[in-house]
């Protein structure tokens with residue numbers, strides 16, 4: 205049912221607290237209802253107006269009449285041998301995005317998406333091969349978290365301890381919504397999670413990294429560097445042509461000066477591409493400019509991949525060189541490889557196949 209003039213109803217979760225308050229003022233309803241509604245939306249993660257049982261029926265009807273409730277729904281889940289769960293979520297407009305639950309012994313991490321597809325088209329990433337459709341709203345990101353948190357509780361009796369915003373899409377190209385989602389997730393009136401349990405991962409948009417510095421954020425930032433060499437980086441990450449390594453370096457220096465947060469550099473080790481001694485030297489030089497840690501990530505290839513993962517010896521030698529330069533290095537084994545839930549593998553497979561075939565000469 206639409207509003208007069210055939211207007212679409214607005215998703216109630218697009219409203220901030222002041223907007224909800226003004227709705228109740230205009231409706232001559234009790235103003236404390238605004239707080240109740242806000243709590244249902246963001247503290248209790250309600251999925252419909254019917255769940256708001258402490259509101260009178262008339263109030264719920266009035267809300268229903270004016271607003272929609274664009275929840276995301278689980279379309280499909282896949283469980284890996286290592287207990288990682290990948291979920292395809294259907295959005296209210298039919299688009300599909302993916303999120304991942306990564307459980308360990310005593311903690312669980314939700315990896316969430318920020319866009320449908322991704323405009324940056326990194327060559328090693330399945331999402332990058334999908335056409336960019338749109339940004340996710342803050343509420344859609346929030347829903348991911350709520351649904352994955354439920355999976356952690358129901359499947360493994362684990363509390364959700366961490367969130368990594370490194371699923372499909374470039375978070376800093378959906379800046380406002382990502383910041384709003386994090387605000388809700390970390391606020392007392394929302395999920396009350398500590399910001400230092402949240403990591404945002406970017407391909408490196410210098411202007412936005414500086415903006416995060418200016419906002420004096422409290423969550424963690426990781427930059428997907430993958431090589432400190434401009435020619436190589438531009439060949440796998442087209443975004444590097446606009447935002448080269450030097451500009452990213454300056455932005456990280458600025459970010460650190462403002463926030464004193466040690467950033468993480470993500471480095472996907474690709475066989476015979478960025479895993480040589482010279483590559484390690486270039487990376488070490490880059491890292492001298494600010495405090496950081498380096499995550500070396502195992503690459504997951506699929507039948508369409510242009511790259512292969514580096515061998516164990518090369519990986520160890522690469523890490524050892526960096527450590528000899530007093531850098532903090534972690535080698536990250538991928539999780540959920542058998543269900544395409546690991547880093548760079550998130551994509552609706554059908555779309556990848558279509559795109560790959562379409563790209564063939």
Ligand code: SF4
Nearest residue numbers: 322325326329332373
């Ligand atoms: S790696 Fe990240 S930024 Fe690059 S295409 Fe994939 S989702 Fe987009």
